[in-house]
Amino acid sequence: MILLRTRGLRAFYGDFQALFDVDLDVEEGETVAVIGANGAGKTTLLRAIAGALACDAAMVEFDGRAIGGLRAHDVVHRGITMVPEGRKLFPSLTVEENLMLGAYCGRAGAWNLARVYALFPVLQELRSLPATSLSGGQQQMAAIGRALMSNPRLLLCDELSLGLAPVIIRDIYACLGAITAEGTTLVIVEQDINRALEASARFYCLQEGRVALTAACRGFDRAAITSAYFGV
Amino acid sequence: MTDWLNILLQGALLGGLYALFAIGLSLSFGIMRLVNIAHGDFIVLSAYIALAFIQATGINALASLAIVVPLMFALGYALQRGLLNFTLSGGLLSPLLVTFGISVIIENVLLQIFGADIRRLHAGAIETDSVAFGGIAVGVYPLLVFAVAVIAIAGLQVLFYRTALGRAFRATSDDAGTAELLGIDNRHLYAMAMAIAMIFTALAGVLMAIRTTFDPAAGPIRLIFAFEAVIIGGLGSLWGMLIGGMVLGIAQAVGAALSPTWQILAGHIAFLIVLVIRPSGLFPHTRD
Numbered sequence: 001m002i003l004l005r006t007r008g009l010r011a012f013y014g015d016f017q018a019l020f021d022v023d024l025d026v027e028e029g030e031t032v033a034v035i036g037a038n039g040a041g042k043t044t045l046l047r048a049i050a051g052a053l054a055c056d057a058a059m060v061e062f063d064g065r066a067i068g069g070l071r072a073h074d075v076v077h078r079g080i081t082m083v084p085e086g087r088k089l090f091p092s093l094t095v096e097e098n099l100m101l102g103a104y105c106g107r108a109g110a111w112n113l114a115r116v117y118a119l120f121p122v123l124q125e126l127r128s129l130p131a132t133s134l135s136g137g138q139q140q141m142a143a144i145g146r147a148l149m150s151n152p153r154l155l156l157c158d159e160l161s162l163g164l165a166p167v168i169i170r171d172i173y174a175c176l177g178a179i180t181a182e183g184t185t186l187v188i189v190e191q192d193i194n195r196a197l198e199a200s201a202r203f204y205c206l207q208e209g210r211v212a213l214t215a216a217c218r219g220f221d222r223a224a225i226t227s228a229y230f231g232v
Numbered sequence: 233m234t235d236w237l238n239i240l241l242q243g244a245l246l247g248g249l250y251a252l253f254a255i256g257l258s259l260s261f262g263i264m265r266l267v268n269i270a271h272g273d274f275i276v277l278s279a280y281i282a283l284a285f286i287q288a289t290g291i292n293a294l295a296s297l298a299i300v301v302p303l304m305f306a307l308g309y310a311l312q313r314g315l316l317n318f319t320l321s322g323g324l325l326s327p328l329l330v331t332f333g334i335s336v337i338i339e340n341v342l343l344q345i346f347g348a349d350i351r352r353l354h355a356g357a358i359e360t361d362s363v364a365f366g367g368i369a370v371g372v373y374p375l376l377v378f379a380v381a382v383i384a385i386a387g388l389q390v391l392f393y394r395t396a397l398g399r400a401f402r403a404t405s406d407d408a409g410t411a412e413l414l415g416i417d418n419r420h421l422y423a424m425a426m427a428i429a430m431i432f433t434a435l436a437g438v439l440m441a442i443r444t445t446f447d448p449a450a451g452p453i454r455l456i457f458a459f460e461a462v463i464i465g466g467l468g469s470l471w472g473m474l475i476g477g478m479v480l481g482i483a484q485a486v487g488a489a490l491s492p493t494w495q496i497l498a499g500h501i502a503f504l505i506v507l508v509i510r511p512s513g514l515f516p517h518t519r520d
Contacts, residue, residue: 093402
């Protein structure tokens, strides 16, 4: 079953058009990667799906309903939550308060504080510290945990690896399995192509706001990706 | 000696009222970076709403709070949702201009309806009752107002640090865009913030009107007192508002003891001294 579908998705920053007619399909339970160079429109695509950027209602369809016109908080209530680029934890809140904020929308589901602490035990140890006192990797775990607390059907992950050491990135990607095991659908935006392709079943490669290539991750043609990635 | 102790104590208790003035201003600035120039006029408006109900029904001034508080709560929600939310995207200046306009409107509407007479609300014997502490007689009413301020701030402390709504307020104050991505409707949340601010504004208005006289033009000086209490205490600090109010109240009481004309000026001077020595206030708590 198709959970998320975009059709002719366009998005603008003021007069600047960042996405041109993007068509994307994500099956329920699937993990899909969106790759592309800096400025290709990956983050814009996630922000448009999440409702943080305005687009026409029919351009984004979730679970069979047009949600393109909804505001971001409404989209969360429908079951799409985003882990924003750069973590964006709330500095005035403790680690645990950040996590609990994720449950603000009140969606029922498998994820709660205990489950998140089971997935990221280090967060439980640091729960009463200000979120800003965590290391980059711990902050990324907290940001993922905070998003999970909203019990999303679709989790949008923006640049999970940004600014993190390779060993930390590996740990974090290892946790994604536990998330998909709950039936959660993932869309991963990533600059690290290898990491993204390993974690997903299919990928979309964006180039200057358009889908340049889409294929299954197994047995992909490296040269084709390079060409789609850089447009050479 | 007891004279001076008495002056300090009266000033400190007056600080409770100033803390109540400060709460509404501080909440709207802290959560949505909105400087409400009409804040003092909303305090006075609350007093006039109480006056109208008292004149119509003959109820006690304190009992009128049961009507004024919910009314101001609803007014705050509607005002933020229907008007002020639209000013927030226009930088710091548009909310200043819009609330300045509201201030002018409130003052003139009150003048039109109630006239320029100086008014006062009456709460019965509690206004003049006093209890003796050592050699000092302390009014029951100032004590009550101070207690209300302490309870109000303790209540806010619980709201902000123990409830989901309070967490949402703090998160939105940090980063409204990310809060929206986690399911928080900023428009509703800001309206709730203004509604809650108006609860304290209503309290401050009615309690003020029992203690002292008011007229339609009495708002701006209350706004100044509220500003001074917030800044002295330190932006974003809950208990700082109480300390800031007390510093202001004590300075005014001492000034008034020296010469009646010095009361207001002494408060401003204390404010300036704090600004010079500690520009971010006594207990700064913001991170920007």
